[in-house]
Amino acid sequence: MWPVRRAVGEVLLALVLAVSTAGIESLGDGGPVRSAAVGLAAGLLSPLRRVLPLTVLLAAVVCSAPLDGLAPLVPVAAWSAGRRSTGPGRAVGTFTSAVALGLGLDAFKDSPGLSLSSMVFFTMWLLITIVVPGIVGGYWYQRDALADLLEQYRVQILRERAMVAEQARLRERQRIAQDMHDSLGHQLALISVHTGALEVDRELTGRRRETVAVLREASVTAMHELREVVGLLREGTEPADGAGPGAPAAVSRTRRGVAGVEGLAEASRAAGAAVTLRHTGERRPLPPAADHTAYRVVQEGLTNAHKHAPGAPVAIELRYEPDSLVVEVANGPGPVPAGGGRPEVVSGGQGLTGLGERARLVGGMIHTGPRPDGGFRLAGVLPYTVSESDPAGPSPLREARETRRSPTTFVGPAGDFGEQTRAGSSGEGDPVIDWNDLPKELSKAMSKRSKGCGIAALIILVLVIAAGVGGYFLLKEGDKAMIEPKKYDAIKVGSTEEEVRKQLPQGDTFLTKGLDEGAPPIPAGASCLSLTSTEMGSSWDKSPVFRFCFKDGRLIEKKSFEVKS
Missing domain, CATH: 3.30.1450.10 (Beta-lactamase Inhibitory Protein; Chain:B, domain 1)
Structure with missing residues (x-):
């Protein structure tokens, strides 16, 4: 079935050929009936040339000898025959037969007044109306075929580059996972062992024993989260339940989302902090990514309060608005130690930055700033619906990993060919495409196209020379017939x-x-x-x-x- 555009084009072409052939035939000796029949024949043969191009070409050449009106159909049929000739031998044979057949019919028709000059003129006319359209049609077909092949090769190159980029990312994730496991895992294990030993020490008072228990539980939880992150980095996929290898079910349930905020508050209270938690509004479910971000906002707020204002009261509020959840953590000014100063706090300054990135991924925002009483306020606004930038609701760990991923020179499959070449030819490595090592199909197509272009150029050169010779003979014939x-x-x-x-x-x-x-x-x-x-x-x-x-x-x-x- 033809597409609509091609069908409309074929109908218009058939109408143009029918009208033009009927008009040309009417200028001769043919009457209206003959002219209408010639126009109808041209209109019917026009779409048939796509199915039987060689047959229509030969039929047009044969019929155009007695019927001058069919002359416009000859170059159109030659164009289609050139596009659909499967091999050079077949194309040469077809067009040679058409030219010879047309020349023979014209010679038979004009045999009483035939001369060398008339033969040269008829030959030139047949070459221009048959061979030239056939060459152009064949060239156009080879161009389209080579363009399709190049497009397939481009897609293959992009796919291979995407695979190489993914392999590079997997190797980098494995390296990061190994570094985290070797460094942080060792330190957390030492903390867990020493706090476990302190917890059973008989000389500790009850209050200190509770503090050590909180430290041990925190170190164990950190170990589970580290294992989860390491597993994600190594495997590249997230467990379905969101828990890492070896993590207890209770930890997976309480450490994620708004439901885990109460546990964070309890842990801070157990450590001696004055923490209050308040819920306002009608509770509504959040997407997994936004739910986890709310948990991280509270966790980051408590962490900063403990580090920068130890001993200060902390207020946590979860406010369910009509379109979003507002999570707020506010602390007052910390008490000044008797010595007049506070111990130095080690901070990388990346917590709030990463938190803002998490909120943007789910379509929310983070606000931070000092309070009038000297304290500090951290608030996050998180929508109830998934943002367009994250329609599938990916996991928070994947979001953070994608956000912090360093730029790469690899271009994704949607990139264009120029970007691939520029990205891979920076001077340090090989370009994306090595034109000296093309696939066999592409090399064969380019070689075939080069040969076809050479043959076409040679034929066109011959035609130009023949046109010059024919023009000379035509001038000579004009001198014999004109005064x-x-x-x-x-x-x-x-x-x-x-x-x-x-x-x-x-x-x-x-x-x-x-x-x-x-x-x-x-x-x-x-x-x-x-x-x-x-x-x-x-x-x-x-x-x-x-x-x-x-x-x-x-x-x-x-x-x-x-x-x-």
């Missing part, structure tokens, strides 16, 4: 035939054929010479003719008239 009006006026009736013929061209050329059709009657017993004028006729379909009639060795009549071209 100027002033020379016609200078010749007088009654002059001797020998004297007149010396002033006139010979007239033995195909250009004078048919000049006697529709001419005035020839005088009895006279022989006449008909020539064409160098000037145009009174209309585009008429040609002026000068006729000289001789009898008994003298010019007895000269006439000027017009005949149909």
Whole structure:
């Protein structure tokens, strides 16, 4: 089935060919019925050329000999035949047969007045109307085929580059996971062992024992989270339940989302902090990513309060607004130690930055700033619906990993060919495409196209030379058939035939054929010479003719008239 655009184009082309062929045929001797039949035949053969291009070409060449109106169909059929010729041998054979067939039919049709000049002219006409459209059509087909092959090769290159980039990212994740496991894992294990030993020490009081228990629980939880992150970095996928290897179910349930905020508050209270938690509004569920971000906002707020304002009261509020959840952590100013200063706190300054990135990924925002009483306030606004930037609601760990991923020179599959080349040819590595190592299919197609272009260029050169030769012969034939009006006026009736013929061209050329059709009657017993004028006729379909009639060795009549071209 043809697409709509092609079907409409074929219908329009068929109509144009039908009207043009009928009009050309009507200019000849054919009547209206014949002209209509020729137009209908051209309109029917036009779409058929896509199915049987070679057959339609030969049929058009054969029928255009007796029917001049079918001449416009010949180059159209030659174009289609050139596009659909499967091999050079078949194409050469087809077009050679078409040219030879057309030349033979024209020679048979014009055999009484056939000359070398007319043969050259007919050959040139057939080459221009058959061979040139066929070459252009074949070139266009090879261009489209090579473009399709290049597109397939481009997609393959992009796919391979995407795979290489993914492998590089996997290796980098594995390296990071190994570093985290070797460094942080060792330190957390030491903390867990020492706090466990302190917890069973008989010399500790009850209050200190509770503090050590909180530290041990925090170190164990940190170990579980570290294992989860390491597992994600190594495998590249997140467990379905969100828990890492070896993490207890209770930890997975309480450490994630708004439901884990109460546990954070309890842990801070157990450590001696004055923490209050308040819920306002009707509780509504959040997407997994936003739910986890709310947990991280509270966790970051408590961490900063413990580090920068130890001993200060902390207020946590979860406020359910109509369109979003507002999570707020506010602490008052911390008590000043008796020594007049506070211990130095080690902080990387990345917590709030990463928190803002998390909030943006889910379509929310983070606000931080000092309070009028000298404290600090951290608030997050998180929507209830998933943002367009994260329609699938990816996990928070994946979001953080994608956000903090360093730029890479690899371009994704959606990138274009130029970006691939620029990205891979920075001077330090090889370009994306090595044109000396193309696939066999692409090399074969390019070689075939190069040969086809060479053959086409050679044929076009031959045609140009032949056109020059044909133009020269046509000028020579014109000298044999044409005179100027002033020379016609200078010749007088009654002059001797020998004297007149010396002033006139010979007239033995195909250009004078048919000049006697529709001419005035020839005088009895006279022989006449008909020539064409160098000037145009009174209309585009008429040609002026000068006729000289001789009898008994003298010019007895000269006439000027017009005949149909």
